[in-house]
Amino acid sequence: xxxxxxxxxxxxxxxxxxxxxxxxxxxxxxxxxxxxxxxxxxxxxxxxxxxxxxxxxxxxxxxxxxxxxxxxxxxxxxxxxxxxxxxxxxxxxxxxxxxxxxxxxxxxxxxxxxxxxxxxxxxxxxxxxxxxxxxxxxxxxxxxxxxxxxxxxxxxxxxxxxxxxxxxxxxxxxxxxxxxxxxxxxxxxxxxxxxxxxxxxxxxxxxxxxxxxxxxxxxxxxxxxxxxxxxxxxxxxxxxxxxxxxxxxxxxxxxxxxxxxxxxxxxxxxxxxxxxxxxxxxxxxxxxxxxxxxxxxxxxxxxxxxxxxxxxxxxxxxxxxxxxxxxxxxxxxxxxxxxxxxxxxxxxxxxxxxxxxxxxxxxxxxxxxxxxx
Amino acid sequence: xxxxxxxxxxxxxxxxxxxxxxxxxxxxxxxxxxxxxxxxxxxxxxxxxxxxxxxxxxxxxxxxxxxxxxxxxxxxxxxxxxxxxxxxxxxxxxxxxxxxxxxxxxxxxxxxxxxxxxxxxxxxxxxxxxxxxxxxxxxxxxxxxxxxxxxxxxxxxxxxxxxxxxxxxxxxxxxxxxxxxxxxxxxxxxxxxxxxxxxxxxxxxxxxxxxxxxxxxxxxxxxxxxxxxxxxxxxxxxxxxxxxxxxxxxxxxxxxxxxxxxxxxxxxxxxxxxxxxxxxxxxxxxxxxxxxxxxxxxxxxxxxxxxxxxxxxxxxxxxxxxxxxxxxxxxxxxxxxxxxxxxxxxxxxxxxxxxxxxxxxxxxxxxxxxxxxxxxxxxxxxxxxxxxxxxxxxxxxxxx
Numbered sequence: 001x002x003x004x005x006x007x008x009x010x011x012x013x014x015x016x017x018x019x020x021x022x023x024x025x026x027x028x029x030x031x032x033x034x035x036x037x038x039x040x041x042x043x044x045x046x047x048x049x050x051x052x053x054x055x056x057x058x059x060x061x062x063x064x065x066x067x068x069x070x071x072x073x074x075x076x077x078x079x080x081x082x083x084x085x086x087x088x089x090x091x092x093x094x095x096x097x098x099x100x101x102x103x104x105x106x107x108x109x110x111x112x113x114x115x116x117x118x119x120x121x122x123x124x125x126x127x128x129x130x131x132x133x134x135x136x137x138x139x140x141x142x143x144x145x146x147x148x149x150x151x152x153x154x155x156x157x158x159x160x161x162x163x164x165x166x167x168x169x170x171x172x173x174x175x176x177x178x179x180x181x182x183x184x185x186x187x188x189x190x191x192x193x194x195x196x197x198x199x200x201x202x203x204x205x206x207x208x209x210x211x212x213x214x215x216x217x218x219x220x221x222x223x224x225x226x227x228x229x230x231x232x233x234x235x236x237x238x239x240x241x242x243x244x245x246x247x248x249x250x251x252x253x254x255x256x257x258x259x260x261x262x263x264x265x266x267x268x269x270x271x272x273x274x275x276x277x278x279x280x281x282x283x284x285x286x287x288x289x290x291x292x293x294x295x296x297x298x299x300x301x302x303x304x305x306x307x308x309x310x311x312x313x314x315x316x317x318x319x320x321x322x323x324x325x326x327x328x329x330x331x332x333x334x335x336x337x338x339x340x341x342x343x344x345x346x347x348x349x350x351x352x353x354x355x356x357x358x359x360x361x362x363x364x365x366x367x368x369x370x371x372x373x
Numbered sequence: 374x375x376x377x378x379x380x381x382x383x384x385x386x387x388x389x390x391x392x393x394x395x396x397x398x399x400x401x402x403x404x405x406x407x408x409x410x411x412x413x414x415x416x417x418x419x420x421x422x423x424x425x426x427x428x429x430x431x432x433x434x435x436x437x438x439x440x441x442x443x444x445x446x447x448x449x450x451x452x453x454x455x456x457x458x459x460x461x462x463x464x465x466x467x468x469x470x471x472x473x474x475x476x477x478x479x480x481x482x483x484x485x486x487x488x489x490x491x492x493x494x495x496x497x498x499x500x501x502x503x504x505x506x507x508x509x510x511x512x513x514x515x516x517x518x519x520x521x522x523x524x525x526x527x528x529x530x531x532x533x534x535x536x537x538x539x540x541x542x543x544x545x546x547x548x549x550x551x552x553x554x555x556x557x558x559x560x561x562x563x564x565x566x567x568x569x570x571x572x573x574x575x576x577x578x579x580x581x582x583x584x585x586x587x588x589x590x591x592x593x594x595x596x597x598x599x600x601x602x603x604x605x606x607x608x609x610x611x612x613x614x615x616x617x618x619x620x621x622x623x624x625x626x627x628x629x630x631x632x633x634x635x636x637x638x639x640x641x642x643x644x645x646x647x648x649x650x651x652x653x654x655x656x657x658x659x660x661x662x663x664x665x666x667x668x669x670x671x672x673x674x675x676x677x678x679x680x681x682x683x684x685x686x687x688x689x690x691x692x693x694x695x696x697x698x699x700x701x702x703x704x705x706x707x708x709x710x711x712x713x714x715x716x717x718x719x720x721x722x723x724x725x726x727x728x729x730x731x732x733x734x735x736x737x738x739x740x741x742x743x744x745x746x747x748x749x750x751x752x753x754x755x756x757x758x759x760x761x762x763x764x765x766x767x768x769x770x771x772x773x
Contacts, residue, residue, distance in 0.1 A: 024524065026458050027644030032768070036526045036704055088466035089702045091529055107522075107770070356595035359644055 006144035006201060009065075009234030011265060012325070013140030014072060014258045018061040018250055019053055019133040019243055020083075020369070021100055023093040028362035030057035030103040030131070033092050034111060040086045047075045050083070054116045055108045055131050057100075059083075065140070068326040069258060073251035077372060080247045084370040095366035096250075097348065098133055098168030098182035098242025101358040105129045105172065126189060132182040133243040135165065135250055137257045138235035144201025146265070147229040150236045151195050152272035153264045154227050154257070155280060158240055159287035159296045160314065163307045164334065165241035165253055166291050167344035170358060179291035179345040180242050183284070191217065192224040197274055204229065226284075236261075240284075245344045245368050252334045255327035260314070262321035275299040283307075291343055311338050387436060394424065394432070395653070398660035412756040414516050414659050421663020432664045440661055442612075447658035448512060449612040449626045450605070450651065452539070455511045456630020457645050458529075459536045469701035474534050476693035477715070478541035482507045484689030488681050489743070497552050498736070501729070502743050504549060506686050506718065508542035509535040510755060511623075512662075513717035516655045517759040525768035527707055531714045531759075536627065539719065543624045547571045557733050575620040579628025582611045586633060591641035600643050605650070666749050667741070679746045690715050707766065714762035717755025718748055 024031035034056040041050045049062040061079055066072040087094045108128040110120045120127045141147040166179035178184075186192050198204045211217045220231065230237045238257055244250050263269070279297040286294030292308030315335045322331040337343070351364045402416030424431045464471045485506045489499035514535050518528055547568045554564035586607050593599045608626065615625040633642055691712035698708035730737025763769050 024529075025460055025462070027646070032525055036702075039704060040702065088463075090526060091460065091463040091467070109771075355640060357643055360595075360640055363640065 006141075006147065006229075006231040007234040008142050009140035010067075011140055011142050011146070012258060012262055013065050013067060013235075014069060014254055015048075015063045015065045015138045015235075016061075016072065016076075016250060016254050017063075017136040017138075018076075018096075018247070019058050019135070020061065021095040021097060021133055021243075021366075022057050022059065022087070023095055023100075023362055023366055025091060025093050025363075028093070028359040028366075030055075030100050030108070031092055032056040032109050033090060034059050036090055037083075037087055037092055040090065041083065044082055044086070046079055046082055048079065050079075052111045052113065052116075054111060054119060054127065056111050057103070057108060057131060058133060065138075069251050069255035069330055070326050072254060073248060073330075076247035076251055080369070080372055087370075093363075093366035094369055095362060096133070096167065096243045096245040096247075096369045097344065097365050098166070098180055099171045099185075100131065100133075101170035101348075101361050102173040103131065105131060123189065129185055129188070132168065132185045134182065134186075134239060135241040135243045135253065137238045137241065137254045138230065138233060139238070139257060139261045140235055141229075142234075144204070144229065144231065147231075147234075147236050148195075148198060148201055148204055149272065150261055150264065151227050151229055152197075152276065153270065154236065154238060154260065155194060156276050156299060157260060157314070158226055158280060159283040159294065159307050160311050161238060161240045161253070161257070162242075162284065162287035163291045163294065163343070164256065164311065164338070165244055165249075165344070166288070167242040167244055167348065169345045169348055170352075170361065173358065175349075175352075178288050179343060180288045182242050183240065183288050186224060189224045191222055192226075194225050194277060194280060195223075195228060197272070197277060199272070201229075242344070245347065245365055246372055247369075248372060249344065252330050255322065255325070255330040256315075256318075256334060258325060259318040259322040259327060259331060262325060263318045266321065270300055273299060275302070291345060292338060292341060308338050308341070311335075387439065390431070390436070391440065394421075394660055395656055397424070398656045398663075402656065412517055412760045413520060414513060414655070414756040415753060417656055417659035418663035418666070418752055421660035422666055422668070423663075424660075425664030425666070427666070427668050437661065437665055443657055444661050445612050445616065445622055446609060447654040449608045449622060450654055451512045451515050451658075452623050452626040453604075453608050453630040453633075454645050454651075455515060455532060455536050455539070456627040456632075457634045458532050459631050459634065461635045463533070467701060469697060470530075470533070473693065473697040473701045474537040475541075476697050477534050477690055478507050478538045480693040481538070481686055481689035482541075482545065484685045484692075485682060488685040489678065492678050492681065494678070494743075497549065497556060498739055498743075501546060501549055501553070501740055502682070504542050504545040505740075505744050506542075506682060506747070507545070508539045508719035509715045510717040510719040510751075511535055511539055512655070512658055512719075513752075513755050514714070514759060516659070517756055517763065519651065519655070521760065521763050521768075522770035523763045523768045525766065526702070526704065527711055527714065527766040528763060528768050530703065530711055531763075534711070534715060536631070538715075539623065540627060542719070543621055544572065547621070553729070553733065553736065557736075571621055572624070574618060575615065575624035576628050578611065578615055578618065578620055578625045580632055582607060582614075582625070582629045583632035583636060586629075587637055587639075587641050590643075591639060595643055597643055597646070601646075601650075604642075604645065662752065666752060667745050668749060675742050675746055678743055679750070682743060682747050683750060686718075687712065687716060710762040710766045714759045714766075716751065716758040718751035 022031045022033055034052055048064045051060045053060045063072055063075055083094055105128045108131050110116050162180055168180050168182040171181040196207050198207055226240045227238050241253055276299045279299050283296040286296055287307055294307045295304050296307045298305050315331055322328050348361055351361045398417045398420040401420035402413035405411040405416030406413045423429055426434050482503045485503035486499050550568045551564040589603055590600055611629055612622055615622045694708040694712050
């Protein structure tokens with residue numbers, strides 16, 4: 001089974017994918033200009049890649065593979081500048097954020113390629129409702145067994161990833177009261193959720209081949225899990241992040257994930273545990289709904305903690321590894337934000353309070369993404 | 374006799390006739406769309422033409438005159454929305470865009486002007502006809518865009534270029550007025566002050582309206598309902614005022630729209646969505662436009678210049694777009710489609726001709742011979758061209 005053979009990659013190498021919103025300035029609804037913008041960007045020599053996504057209202061930035069997140073950040077800043085400039089020429093605004101606050105899903109147009117047509121055919125309105133914007137972080141693993149181990153270990157931190165990136169308080173024109181409403185759109189897919197509790201790569205392959213025999217999946221791509229091994233890249237892919245409002249924050253989140261991986265690979269402080277999956281959906285909900293202020297059940301100590309508090313504790317624990325990866329300052333910045341309760345979702349709400357309409361929120365968010373601050 | 378019974382046949386009020394007109398326009402429009410895959414707008418125009426003074430005569434010239442305010446109001450709303458879509462920031466970020474837009478107007482003007490001179494028209498007549506021919510119809514373009522729910526690069530440029538060539542045509546036409554006055558032995562005061570009054574007056578009126586509306590919108594707050602009413606109310610007032618002051622309604626309203634968009638530093642005005650309301654105005658407008666089309670303007674003698682007018686006009690626009698389209702970021706193949714989309718000739722050409730006619734009837738009639746038959750033709754061909762181009766560009770909504 002070629003597809004499932006694990007391509008080894010350098011441990012802890014890091015890369016990200018960033019789904020971005022394309023917005024039209026006259027009313028700040030989503031635009032349909034992905035094709036034109038991509039054609040324009042194709043003429044530039046950019047690091048990484050810029051790709052179409054499922055609807056014509058989004059593009060996806062793929063970074064190249066990095067050893068550390070300061071290099072990643074530099075690259076992202078350069079690409080951001082180029083994208084913002086070309087978008088300006090075409091009168092398109094580009095924005096971060098996990099959801100567009102008020103677009104009407106029925107208006108979305110699927111990008112015309114085979115895979116996306118298949119997804120639309122298969123999932124109907126879910127595919128169009130899936131016009132939400134996430135950041136994926138890839139972490140390199142030397143072997144399939146390492147990937148399975150890391151997937152299990154990182155699942156414990158899913159509420160952290162959600163709270164730190166939450167940037168979708170508005171959805172379909174409504175204040176959702178959630179910090180991240182985006183994940184609800186993902187949960188509707190039948191193959192959403194998490195990896196089964198398998199102990200190593202061999203067991204995982206067995207599970208995969210069963211699912212394939214049943215005809216439930218055709219490829220690894222069909223699993224819409226929060227965290228999944230990606231054998232063709234030799235990585236573990238974390239998919240629960242909302243796209244943050246700046247590329248800088250995208251790099252901070254990647255640095256956090258990378259430091260966590262370094263800590264777990266080096267110290268192996270815990271072993272995979274079923275309890276993690278037992279409490280996962282509760283923790284996930286709390287993080288989506290309340291962000292840092294939510295409760296989470298700490299699966300290894302079996303006690304409740306505030307998510308924000310648990311993030312700060314964890315940041316302290318992984319600080320030596322972050323320093324070794326050159327990401328000490330980035331994580332310090334992340335921690336400072338958690339202490340003051342800053343999040344992109346709160347920032348978006350503040351814009352709404354200050355300006356009074358969701359169109360204003362989109363305008364301010366795109367100005368922020370384009371400037372990078 | 375039973376006194377409570379009405380006289381036979383009953384005498385219907387203008388309002389009732391007008392309502393019937395709207396319903397009929399709507400039905401014919403829907404039929405055009407369902408059975409012939411034509412833009413609804415054609416149905417509205419045909420319905421109007423059938424009912425109009427030149428065919429069945431249910432709509433008399435007098436009634437058309439009474440309803441002129443509605444036409445102005447509809448045009449006012451449309452032109453305002455068009456102006457509101459024109460974003461100076463885009464022109465700043467993309468310098469080639471402004472070059473393309475101006476070239477589009479200039480090339481088109483010179484092409485028509487040259488061709489008409491070649492056909493032996495007097496320079497002033499040729500210049501005025503060419504100026505009128507430069508403008509793309511804001512109403513047709515907006516209606517087709519609404520109907521197809523089109524969006525994308527070609528659509529945005531179509532709206533932008535339409536706004537620019539509309540302004541260009543008005544300004545140029547106004548600047549030609551002195552020559553017209555002088556040719557007719559008017560005093561130099563008249564020749565000089567009339568264009569100045571028209572241009573500066575219209576722009577000033579647009580500016581004042583904008584300042585007032587921004588204040589009021591800021592006070593009202595961000596409620597779509599309240600702002601919608603404010604907007605419609607303001608447009609009605611401004612249209613009426615422009616009329617009363619004998620200013621150019623279109624120039625005033627497009628200035629109003631443009632400035633409302635670009636001077637709104639505090640973002641007080643919400644994005645304009647006229648919604649179903651705008652559809653109603655479109656039906657009214659095009660039924661009335663259909664009714665006032667002057668089929669009698671057709672004559673065999675004018676056929677050649679009219680054909681040349683239409684062809685040369687298209688080539689002028691195409692040439693500019695092909696020359697400058699690519700650096701301004703139009704995708705390959707897009708320039709041609711854009712030129713096709715820009716074909717509709719402004720129905721307000723009729724108004725411009727009429728205004729000239731009231732000043733100098735003889736000259737007006739000569740102008741009408743060329744321009745009005747082109748209007749008749751392009752009123753029918755234009756919407757089809759725009760619809761075709763936007764569909765072909767892949768920017769129409771599948772259900773649109």
